[in-house]
Amino acid sequence: MQAEIITIGDELLLGQTVDTNSAWMGEELRKKGVSVNRIVSISDRPSEISAALDEALSRVDLVLVTGGLGPTRDDVTKHTLADYFNTDLVLDQDVLDRITAWFEGRKLKMLPSNCDQALLPESCVILPNPRGTAMGMWFDTLREGKDKVVVSMPGVPYEMKGLMEEEVMPRVESKWSLPVRYQKTVLTQGIGESFLSAIVHDWEEGLESRGIGIAYLPAPGQVRIRLSSIGEDADSRVDDAMKELLDQAGEHVVAEDGMSLEEALIAALGRAEASLSTAESCTGGSIAARLTAIPGASAVFEGSIVAYANGIKTHVLGVDAQLIEAHGAVSEEVVRAMAEGVRKAMKTTYALATSGIAGPGGATPTKAVGTIWIALASPKGTHTRCLQLGNHRGRNIARTALECMGWLLRELRSA
Amino acid sequence: MQAEIITIGDELLLGQTVDTNSAWMGEELRKKGVSVNRIVSISDRPSEISAALDEALSRVDLVLVTGGLGPTRDDVTKHTLADYFNTDLVLDQDVLDRITAWFEGRKLKMLPSNCDQALLPESCVILPNPRGTAMGMWFDTLREGKDKVVVSMPGVPYEMKGLMEEEVMPRVESKWSLPVRYQKTVLTQGIGESFLSAIVHDWEEGLESRGIGIAYLPAPGQVRIRLSSIGEDADSRVDDAMKELLDQAGEHVVAEDGMSLEEALIAALGRAEASLSTAESCTGGSIAARLTAIPGASAVFEGSIVAYANGIKTHVLGVDAQLIEAHGAVSEEVVRAMAEGVRKAMKTTYALATSGIAGPGGATPTKAVGTIWIALASPKGTHTRCLQLGNHRGRNIARTALECMGWLLRELRSA
Numbered sequence: 001m002q003a004e005i006i007t008i009g010d011e012l013l014l015g016q017t018v019d020t021n022s023a024w025m026g027e028e029l030r031k032k033g034v035s036v037n038r039i040v041s042i043s044d045r046p047s048e049i050s051a052a053l054d055e056a057l058s059r060v061d062l063v064l065v066t067g068g069l070g071p072t073r074d075d076v077t078k079h080t081l082a083d084y085f086n087t088d089l090v091l092d093q094d095v096l097d098r099i100t101a102w103f104e105g106r107k108l109k110m111l112p113s114n115c116d117q118a119l120l121p122e123s124c125v126i127l128p129n130p131r132g133t134a135m136g137m138w139f140d141t142l143r144e145g146k147d148k149v150v151v152s153m154p155g156v157p158y159e160m161k162g163l164m165e166e167e168v169m170p171r172v173e174s175k176w177s178l179p180v181r182y183q184k185t186v187l188t189q190g191i192g193e194s195f196l197s198a199i200v201h202d203w204e205e206g207l208e209s210r211g212i213g214i215a216y217l218p219a220p221g222q223v224r225i226r227l228s229s230i231g232e233d234a235d236s237r238v239d240d241a242m243k244e245l246l247d248q249a250g251e252h253v254v255a256e257d258g259m260s261l262e263e264a265l266i267a268a269l270g271r272a273e274a275s276l277s278t279a280e281s282c283t284g285g286s287i288a289a290r291l292t293a294i295p296g297a298s299a300v301f302e303g304s305i306v307a308y309a310n311g312i313k314t315h316v317l318g319v320d321a322q323l324i325e326a327h328g329a330v331s332e333e334v335v336r337a338m339a340e341g342v343r344k345a346m347k348t349t350y351a352l353a354t355s356g357i358a359g360p361g362g363a364t365p366t367k368a369v370g371t372i373w374i375a376l377a378s379p380k381g382t383h384t385r386c387l388q389l390g391n392h393r394g395r396n397i398a399r400t401a402l403e404c405m406g407w408l409l410r411e412l413r414s415a
Numbered sequence: 416m417q418a419e420i421i422t423i424g425d426e427l428l429l430g431q432t433v434d435t436n437s438a439w440m441g442e443e444l445r446k447k448g449v450s451v452n453r454i455v456s457i458s459d460r461p462s463e464i465s466a467a468l469d470e471a472l473s474r475v476d477l478v479l480v481t482g483g484l485g486p487t488r489d490d491v492t493k494h495t496l497a498d499y500f501n502t503d504l505v506l507d508q509d510v511l512d513r514i515t516a517w518f519e520g521r522k523l524k525m526l527p528s529n530c531d532q533a534l535l536p537e538s539c540v541i542l543p544n545p546r547g548t549a550m551g552m553w554f555d556t557l558r559e560g561k562d563k564v565v566v567s568m569p570g571v572p573y574e575m576k577g578l579m580e581e582e583v584m585p586r587v588e589s590k591w592s593l594p595v596r597y598q599k600t601v602l603t604q605g606i607g608e609s610f611l612s613a614i615v616h617d618w619e620e621g622l623e624s625r626g627i628g629i630a631y632l633p634a635p636g637q638v639r640i641r642l643s644s645i646g647e648d649a650d651s652r653v654d655d656a657m658k659e660l661l662d663q664a665g666e667h668v669v670a671e672d673g674m675s676l677e678e679a680l681i682a683a684l685g686r687a688e689a690s691l692s693t694a695e696s697c698t699g700g701s702i703a704a705r706l707t708a709i710p711g712a713s714a715v716f717e718g719s720i721v722a723y724a725n726g727i728k729t730h731v732l733g734v735d736a737q738l739i740e741a742h743g744a745v746s747e748e749v750v751r752a753m754a755e756g757v758r759k760a761m762k763t764t765y766a767l768a769t770s771g772i773a774g775p776g777g778a779t780p781t782k783a784v785g786t787i788w789i790a791l792a793s794p795k796g797t798h799t800r801c802l803q804l805g806n807h808r809g810r811n812i813a814r815t816a817l818e819c820m821g822w823l824l825r826e827l828r829s830a
Contacts, residue, residue, distance in 0.1 A: 013451040015442030016632045018435050022456070027430030036428040041437070041454035111609070158807075217431045278721075284707025285700030288721045292699025295775055295808055303727035306693075306703045306719035308712070309761075316718065316731075316760055345731055346724075360710055393710055 001176045002060040003029055005039045006052050008068035008077055009155060012041040021066050021160055028164055033178040033230060034062065044068045046080040053084060053150065057141070061148050062172065067155030069134035077152055078121065078137070085139050085150075087123035092135075095120060099133045127151075127167040132159040136167055149175070182235045183228035184242045185217075187255040187264075189406045193223050200248050203241075212241050220395060221402045222254075222261070254406050262294050265405050268412040269300035269350075276408070277346035278304040279317055279338035281329065282356040282372055287401045302346045307338065317341040330355050330367055332384045339375035339382055350411075351377040352404045356387070358396045372400050376407055416591050417475040418444055420454045421467050423483035423492055424570060427456040436481050436575055443579055448593040448645060449477065459483045461495040468499060468565065472556070476563050477587065482570030484549035492567055493536065493552070500554050500565075502538035507550075510535060514548045542566075542582040547574040551582055564590070597650045598643035599657045600632075602670040602679075604821045608638050615663050618656075627656050635810060636817045637669075637676070669821050677709050680820050683827040684715035684765075691823070692761035693719040694732055694753040696744065697771040697787055702816045717761045722753065732756035745770050745782055747799045754790035754797055765826075766792040767819045771802070773811045787815050791822055 005025055011017040022039045029036055037060050042048045049068070056063045068077030082089050096118035103110040117133045120126055127136030134154040141148050151168055153160045172178070188196060193216045197204065207214055211231065217224040225245065227238050246253060255264035269276055278287045288304035291297050307313040310329050314321045319337040327333045335355045343351030356372025363369045370389035375382055387403060389396045420440055426432040437454045444451055452475050457463045464483070471478045483492030497504050511533035518525040532548045535541055542551030549569040556563050566583055568575045587593075603611060608631045612619065622629055626646065632639040640660065642653050661668060670679035684691055693702045703719035706712050722728040725744050729736045734752040742748045750770045758766035771787025778784045785804035790797055802818060804811045 011630070011632070012438070013441055013454065014445050014630070015438040015440065015451075016630060018433065018438040019454075020433050023427070023430040023433040025430065026428055030429050036430075037458070039428065039434075039456035043452070215426075215429070215431060217426070277727075280700075280703075283704075284712070285695075285703030285719055285721060286707075288695075288700030288723075289698075289704040289812075292701075292721075292723060293809060293812065297699070298723055302724040303731065304700050304719070304721035304723075305731070306700060306707075306721065308703075308707060308719075309717040312692075312718035312761055315762075316720070346727055347730075394708060397704075397708065 001034050001062065001178060002037045003034050003062040003064060004037050004056040004060045006049075006056060006063060006065045007039070007041045007155070008044050008049060008065065009041075010043050012067075013043055021155065021157055024157070024161065025064055025066075025164065028169060031181055031183070032169060032173060033181050034172065034176075044076045046076060046083070049077060049080045050084055057143050057148055057150070061146065061176070063148075063150045064168070065150060065152045066160050069152065069154045075116065075134075078119075081124075081137060081139065081150070081152055082121040085121065085123055085141065087121045089119040090122045092118050092120050092126060095126060095128075095135055098128065098130075102130075102133055127153075127163055129154065129159055129163055131162050132156060134159070136163040138168075138171065147175075179230040180234070181228055181230050182238050183226055184238050185224050185226045185256075185258050186242070186245065186253045187222060187224050187259065187261060188249065188252040189222045189254045189261065189402060191223070191252045193218050196223060196225070196249060196252065200245060203244055203248060207241060210237055210241065212237060221399050254409055260294075261402060261405050261409070262290050265409045265412075266291065266294055266297055266300055268409055272349075272412055272415065274349035274412070275300055275302050275347075276350045276352070277302045277342045277348040278404075279342035279351065279353040280304055280306045281308060281313070281338070281354055282358045283354045283397050283400050283404075284308060286397055287352060287354070287404055290401055290405070302348050305342050305345065313338060317345070328364070328367070330357055330371060330373060332373055332386070335373035335375040336377075336382050336384050339377035343377040349379060350408055351375075352408060353377070354400055354404060356389075356396070356400065358400075359391050359393045370396055372396065374400065374404050374407070376404070376411060378411065416449050416477065416593060417452045418449050418477040418479060419452050419471040419475045421464075421471060421478060421480045422454070422456045422570070423459050423464060423480065424456075425458050427482075428458055436570065436572055439572070439576065440479055440481075440579065443584060446596055446598070447584060447588060448596050449587065449591075459491045461491060461498070464492065464495045465499055472558050472563055472565070476561065476591070478563075478565045479583070480565065480567045481575050484567065484569045490531065490549075493534075496539070496552060496554065496565070496567055497536040500536065500538055500556065502536045504534040505537045507533050507535050507541060510541060510543075510550055513543065513545075517545075517548055542568075542578055544569065544574055544578055546577050547571060549574070551578040553583075553586065562590075594645040595649070596643055596645050597653050598641055599653050600639050600641045600671075600673050601657070601660065601668045602637055602639050602674065602676060603664065603667040604637045604669045604676065604817060606638070606667045608633050611638055611640070611664060611667065615660060618659055618663060622656060625652055625656065627652060636814050669824055675709075676817060676820050676824070677705050680824050680827075681706065681709055681712055681715055683824055687764075687827055687830065689764035689827070690715055690717050690762075691765045691767070692717045692757045692763040693819075694757035694766065694768040695719055695721045696723060696728070696753070696769055697773045698769045698812050698815050698819075699723060701812055702767060702769070702819055705816055705820070717763050720757050720760065728753060732760070743779070743782070745772055745786060745788060747788055747801070750788035750790040751792075751797050751799050754792035758792045764794060765823055766790075767823060768792070769815055769819060771804075771811070771815065773815075774806050774808045785811055787811065789815065789819050789822070791819070791826060793826065 125138040137152040285306040313319040339353035353375040359369035372387040540553040552567040700721040728734040754768035768790040774784035787802040
C-alpha cells in the first residue's frame, strides 16, 4: 500500500521551518508496511492545495496532509478541504467543549478564532486532538472506483504525532490489511558506512535472497544499521541475520534495539553498579547534558565540573597550575589530572575528561584546531587519548562527546 | 522568479533522513528574491526523477535537485539527467584530477566507483565541488521558448551548501536580474506568537501598505520576528518599522540582527566586563553546553558545576546538607545556595542555578513534574524564581535554560 505526504505552509518553502514531520511519518508508515511514494511541500494557497491533492490521489490510496490549520492561519487547509470534498463547515459542540476545556485547563483566554476551530467539515470523521485546538480530519473518497483516504492534521509536531499514533495509524491498519514488519537495529560508532559495508560485504549480498532488507542510517560519527523483513518467520530470520552481523562487526556496535549511545552507557553503568562524573573543558558540559537528557540518568551520573577557564581547572578541579604552565591546558598531563580530580571530588567509579581546541580559533603554533585530549579514569588507573578532528566547532564537540562515551562503554563491556 | 526543489533519495521517504537541505536552500533563494513554489521528495527511481523534472519545469524557471549522486548509489541522478537531456557521459580529466587529489589529501584509497564520478554529462556546465567527489551540474534547457535551468547537487549538506554559495547562487543572480531584499530580525522570548501579534496588531496591519513583509518564526519558548522588503528605500523602511516594533514589544526582545540568545548573552556579558558560572541540577549542564557552543564564550564563561546528585550539591558546591534535608533539593533555599556556591567557587560576577523535576518521573506529593527553581546571583544579591512547566523532559530542560539566560540578559540590560 502506498501513501503520499503533503506538508502545507509558506514557512516550509521560505526555509523558516525544517519539515521534520515527514520523516517521522515516513518511518511510522514504513513500520506498518505502508511505503511513501512522495513528499510534497506547498504554500497555503487553496489552489495549490487542491492541485496537490488531485495529483497525490491519482497516484496513491492514502494522502496525509499536515499544516495550514490553526487560529492565526485562517484554517486554510480546513476551508480548502471542505470545498474540495463539497461539504459544509458545521459547528461541532463536542469539539467546542474540548477546545473550551483545553483553554480552561491552561488558564488561557479563549479568542473568537479559537471558537472557529470547532467549525468542521460535515462529511469527515473528526479525529480528536487532546494536545491542541486544531482537530484531525479523515475524509473517505472514491477515485475511479477505488476507496481512497485523505487525512489532515495540524503541523505542530507533537500534536501530529499524537494523532498519528492514537487515531490515524489504527484506522489505517484496520482499513487496509497490512503486512507485519519485523525489524532490529544496532548502533555503530567510529566507522564510516562504506567501511562497515566492506566488512560485511558477503553477508550483505546474501540478505536479499533471505527476504531481509538492510539500511545504513548515518549520523555524525555514528551509523545505525537496520535489518527488517515482512512475512512468515520474519522475526527469526531477522534475529539470525542480526546475530551474524554482530559476529562480524560487533566490535563497532555500541547499542542495540534502537537504543542511543547515552541510553546504552547509562544501562551499562547501572548493570556494573558503577557511577560516573565528567570534567569538561572543550565539550563545555555537553557530555553531562547528553547523559542527563535521559530519564533515570541520576542513578549513575553524579555530576560534572565544566572547567572552561584555566582558573577553574586549578581552583575547582585541583589541577596543578604548574602542569598547565608546563604543558598547556590542552595536554595529556592536564586532561589526566582533570579526570582524576573530578573522580576524587565526586567519588565516582569512573570519570571522563576533555580538553581541546574546538575551534574555529584558538590554535597555537604546536596545536592545531581539532586537537583534543580525552581521559578515562577508573579504579584500574587513568588512560588518555588524543583525537585529531576538523575545524567545525559543533562537530568537534559532538564527536568528542561520542568518543568519550563510546570509550567508557567498551571499557565497561570488557571489564 | 520562481524555483522548485527536488530532493532525491529513498532515505527521505522512509523517514531515515530529515530533509534539512530544502529549508536551507529556500532561505538562500528567498534572500536573493527567488521564491520557492514547491519542494518535492522522491525515490531514486529514474522514472520518478524524470516525471518530477517534467512537472517542475512546467511550473517554474529554476529547478534545484539534490541527492542521488555518489559512489555507493550508482549515481542514479547523473545517469537520469544525461538521458533526460539527451547527452552522453564523458570522462572529464580535470574532475578526475580533482577527485584523485581529494583522496590523496585525505590519504584514503580511491575505489573504481570514485573514478566513475569523473564521467559527467557532456552538455552540462560542471560546478566544481572541492568538498567531495560528486560534482555539481548546471543544465540550460528551453521549454516553450523559455530559458530554464536544472541544477543537480550532492545531498551531503555541507557539500550542497558550498556549491550553492560559490557556484549556483552567483550564476542564478547573473542569469536573472533579481530584486535585492533587505531584512532585519529580532528574537523574542517568553511570549507566544498570538500574544505578540495581539500587542502589535495595529502596527502589523499597516505594514503591507508600506511594502513590508512580516514573518513570525516560532521555536520552543522563542519567536523570531522578521521584517523584510524589496525595492527602493527597503532598508530605511524596514529599519523604521523595526524601531516601531521595538518601541511596542521591546521588553520581549532578547536578541537583534539574527543573533541567538546565547550570542546576545555572551556579547552583553562582554560589554559589561562581567563573568558567569552556572550550578546546574535539572538542566544537567545544558546551559553551559549552549554557551560554550558559541565561539568566544571563554571570554566571559568560566565554568559550571553540574550537581546532579545531592552529594555533589553539598560536597562540591558547598550547599548545607541540612538545607536539602529541610526543604528538599528542589527548593528556593537550595537553588539560592547553589547559585551563591558556584559564584563563590568560580569567582564570577554572575551565577545561574537550576534545580527542578524535569520529568517524566520524580514527582513528590508536594512537587509536581515541571516544578523548577532557578536562581540568579549577582553582586547586588541573589534572586529566585519558580517555573511551573509541563511533563516533557527535553522541553523542560530547554525552557529552563532559556529562562535562565533570558533573565540574566534582562538583568544586564537594566543594570
